[in-house]
Amino acid sequence: xxxxxxxxxxxxxxxxxxxxxxxxxxxxxxxxxxxxxxxxxxxxxxxxxxxxxxxxxxxxxxxxxxxxxxxxxxxxxxxxxxxxxxxxxxxxxxxxxxxxxxxxxxxxxxxxxxxxxxxxxxxxxxxxxxxxxxxxxx
Numbered sequence: 001x002x003x004x005x006x007x008x009x010x011x012x013x014x015x016x017x018x019x020x021x022x023x024x025x026x027x028x029x030x031x032x033x034x035x036x037x038x039x040x041x042x043x044x045x046x047x048x049x050x051x052x053x054x055x056x057x058x059x060x061x062x063x064x065x066x067x068x069x070x071x072x073x074x075x076x077x078x079x080x081x082x083x084x085x086x087x088x089x090x091x092x093x094x095x096x097x098x099x100x101x102x103x104x105x106x107x108x109x110x111x112x113x114x115x116x117x118x119x120x121x122x123x124x125x126x127x128x129x130x131x132x133x134x135x136x137x138x
Contacts (some may be wrong), residue, residue, distance in 0.1 A: 002132050002134070008138075009135060017042060019073075021072070022038060022071060023038075025070075036044075036061060041102045043101070051128055052124055052125070053125055058089065065084060065087050067083060067084070069082070085134075086130040095121035096117065
């Protein structure tokens with residue numbers, strides 16, 4: 001469990017609450033790290049990501065559920081936050097348009113994709129939950 005009351009934990013929490021993109025790194029079948037930027041929301045318990053159902057990241061997660069996540073650094077290379085956790089396809093399958101925090105955060109981005117929240121939910125229909133277990137950074 002991550003201590004979000006420590007100095008580093010407070011910084012991580014601030015970024016989880018404010019950043020638009022997080023980098024998700026999975027391992028492919030050859031154990032090669034595969035980083036990709038994704039939209040996300042932090043619900044206080046886990047990170048929720050939505051994906052199209054036939055993506056490599058989902059295949060990677062099914063084979064190797066341990067993942068890492070990180071944010072872009074600031075201009076000077078500071079604000080380094082790396083999180084690790086266990087990812088799994090979301091069993092309850094809540095569509096993105098029913099997750100108020102997700103819609104609030106990404107409604108403009110969905111519109112830039114020429115999608116309504118409902119259309120986004122049809123295309124990005126697979127939720128992924130990442131339960132965090134470690135934090136490092138400076």
